Amino acid sequence: MSEQVLKVTDLTTCYGSISAIKSISFYALDREIVGIVGPNGAGKTTLLESIAGSVQPLEGIIEFLGHRIEHWSVLKRRQLGLMLIPQEANIFPMMSVKKNLEVSVILSDRDKREELISYAYELFPILYERRKQIASTLSGGQQRMLAVGIGIASNARVMLIDEPSIGLAPKLVTKFFETLKKIRDDTKKTIVLSEQNIKVLNIADRLFGLEAGEIRFDERKENLSRDAVKDLYLGSIS
Amino acid sequence: MGGILSLPVLGVAVIYGITGIPNFAIGVIGVFGGFVTWYFLSYSMGLAIAIGVGVCFIIGWIVQRVLLTPISEMGGDATLFFIITIAVGFVFEGMLRAIFPRPNISLELPRIGTISFAGYSVEGFKIIALLFAIGTLIIIRLMEEHTEVGKSWQATSQNLKLAKLIGIKTTQVFSIASGIGCALACIGAIFWGSLYNLQLSSGWDLGFLGFIVAVVGGIGNIWGGLISALIMGMVMSFSGYLLGGEWQSVILYCIVILVLIIAPKGILGSERSL
Numbered sequence: 001m002s003e004q005v006l007k008v009t010d011l012t013t014c015y016g017s018i019s020a021i022k023s024i025s026f027y028a029l030d031r032e033i034v035g036i037v038g039p040n041g042a043g044k045t046t047l048l049e050s051i052a053g054s055v056q057p058l059e060g061i062i063e064f065l066g067h068r069i070e071h072w073s074v075l076k077r078r079q080l081g082l083m084l085i086p087q088e089a090n091i092f093p094m095m096s097v098k099k100n101l102e103v104s105v106i107l108s109d110r111d112k113r114e115e116l117i118s119y120a121y122e123l124f125p126i127l128y129e130r131r132k133q134i135a136s137t138l139s140g141g142q143q144r145m146l147a148v149g150i151g152i153a154s155n156a157r158v159m160l161i162d163e164p165s166i167g168l169a170p171k172l173v174t175k176f177f178e179t180l181k182k183i184r185d186d187t188k189k190t191i192v193l194s195e196q197n198i199k200v201l202n203i204a205d206r207l208f209g210l211e212a213g214e215i216r217f218d219e220r221k222e223n224l225s226r227d228a229v230k231d232l233y234l235g236s237i238s
Numbered sequence: 239m240g241g242i243l244s245l246p247v248l249g250v251a252v253i254y255g256i257t258g259i260p261n262f263a264i265g266v267i268g269v270f271g272g273f274v275t276w277y278f279l280s281y282s283m284g285l286a287i288a289i290g291v292g293v294c295f296i297i298g299w300i301v302q303r304v305l306l307t308p309i310s311e312m313g314g315d316a317t318l319f320f321i322i323t324i325a326v327g328f329v330f331e332g333m334l335r336a337i338f339p340r341p342n343i344s345l346e347l348p349r350i351g352t353i354s355f356a357g358y359s360v361e362g363f364k365i366i367a368l369l370f371a372i373g374t375l376i377i378i379r380l381m382e383e384h385t386e387v388g389k390s391w392q393a394t395s396q397n398l399k400l401a402k403l404i405g406i407k408t409t410q411v412f413s414i415a416s417g418i419g420c421a422l423a424c425i426g427a428i429f430w431g432s433l434y435n436l437q438l439s440s441g442w443d444l445g446f447l448g449f450i451v452a453v454v455g456g457i458g459n460i461w462g463g464l465i466s467a468l469i470m471g472m473v474m475s476f477s478g479y480l481l482g483g484e485w486q487s488v489i490l491y492c493i494v495i496l497v498l499i500i501a502p503k504g505i506l507g508s509e510r511s512l
């Protein structure tokens with residue numbers, strides 16, 4: 001079994017008096033694709049933002065590569081190799097596509113920067129075609145690709161991606177997920193993504209079901225039926 | 239007038255454009271630097287200006303680092319920043335009163351005289367101030383295109399959260415922006431003090447005028463600020479010429495109100511961006 005690169009224990013995060021996630025425990029293995037699934041408001045974003053440090057948890061432990069990071073700044077977590085691509089506002093809107101990628105390599109080794117940007121263009125050729133275009137004028141789908149491109153440029157060891165498929169045309173989703181899988185296979189990195197789209201079953205090694213801030217299941221893909229995942233969205237009636 | 243005004247306006251635009259925080263103390267801090275320059279002027283002009291501007295840069299940096307950035311991290315809103323930066327302004331005005339026991343100074347810089355242009359004559363200082371502002375703007379633009387530092391400023395101004403997530407030291411960017419903004423205000427105050435004079439309270443005029451002009455141009459939009467500074471400058475000279483100096487501010491602020499009713503986001507819009 002490979003090592004746990006990320007481990008969260010009993011994490012609780014509140015907005016005011018409302019707890020958005022309640023005593024969540026979660027982990028990701030090296031080179032794994034973990035899907036966090038659950039309906040709107042389940043707490044997926046809160047969990048990812050708490051791990052990245054954009055949101056401060058009330059209590060709990062976050063371990064990353066053997067360090068306790070729950071009190072670290074976003075920057076320090078990033079320097080150790082953790083990167084979050086947020087659900088919204090995940091590009092620099094008034095910059096060209098090219099500059100979006102150029103600024104995102106800031107923490108990568110100088111001699112690797114060109115390579116990282118080329119790799120992002122290779123995965124998403126449309127970004128290369130539109131490299132001079134202002135990011136906010138891209139289509140919704142292209143903006144999602146750019147957001148992932150920014151993640152690639154950052155060259156983080158663990159990439160957290162918050163609902164990458166939201167708003168994508170169904171036809172695009174499958175292809176987009178395949179690309180994420182290719183990124184993992186090429187770069188040997190760990191990808192944690194939150195999703196509402198059931199197609200995440202096709203690429204995830206393990207799924208983590210979240211509802212109303214609590215864990216519903218944590219299973220390897222082989223052990224999960226589509227129905228178990230669907231139940232999560234419909235809510236268990238009994 | 240518009241030429242000199244363009245400097246504090248640029249200062250306001252740089253600070254607001256990058257940090258999103260309105261700093262109303264910027265004029266007072268600039269005038270503080272003007273007094274510091276005046277104090278050292280008898281040694282050497284270049285040195286005196288460098289010290290004054292340098293002091294302002296450092297003050298801007300420190301105020302941002304120890305006060306404004308932490309407050310904004312805690313989620314401070316515009317009202318809080320208004321009150322706090324006004325208070326900071328009074329602190330520096332009070333320090334001026336205590337340190338420099340003269341209410342009114344005039345900086346004796348070598349005069350350049352007036353430049354005649356199409357029948358109008360303009361003070362050389364105003365032209366130089368304007369060129370300085372435009373030059374600063376062009377340097378900022380070039381840095382944004384070609385340097386890592388410039389790109390990180392731009393990224394911070396466009397999406398602070400994402401800038402942090404990709405690893406930009408946004409706290410440092412904020413401090414530098416505030417330092418540059420206050421340094422620009424200081425250069426404006428030095429020009430002002432050599433053309434007219436500087437009083438202990440001049441900073442409020444300079445700061446508020448800078449702010450209002452920046453808002454009219456589209457706050458955070460540097461080009462809008464510059465254009466607005468020129469137009470407002472002309473309005474002031476023209477109304478002063480037609481109706482006498484007493485009516486200047488009445489006309490100016492009526493026009494400000496009118497412009498903002500018609501275009502609440504300013505002449506060029508306030509997409510908060512450098």
Ligand SMILES: Nc1ncnc2c1ncn2[C@@H]1O[C@H](COP(=O)(O)OP(=O)(O)O)[C@@H](O)[C@H]1O
Nearest residue numbers: 015019020038039040041042043044045046047
């Ligand atoms: N900034 C916020 N302020 C207050 N409540 C919030 C905020 N963000 C999220 N919430 C609440 O926390 C819960 C979890 O939200 P979120 O983490 O965004 O879920 P998901 O990403 O799974 O849709 C929801 O009930 C939501 O209303």
Ligand SMILES: [Mg+2]
Nearest residue numbers: 044045087163
């Ligand atoms: Mg969400």
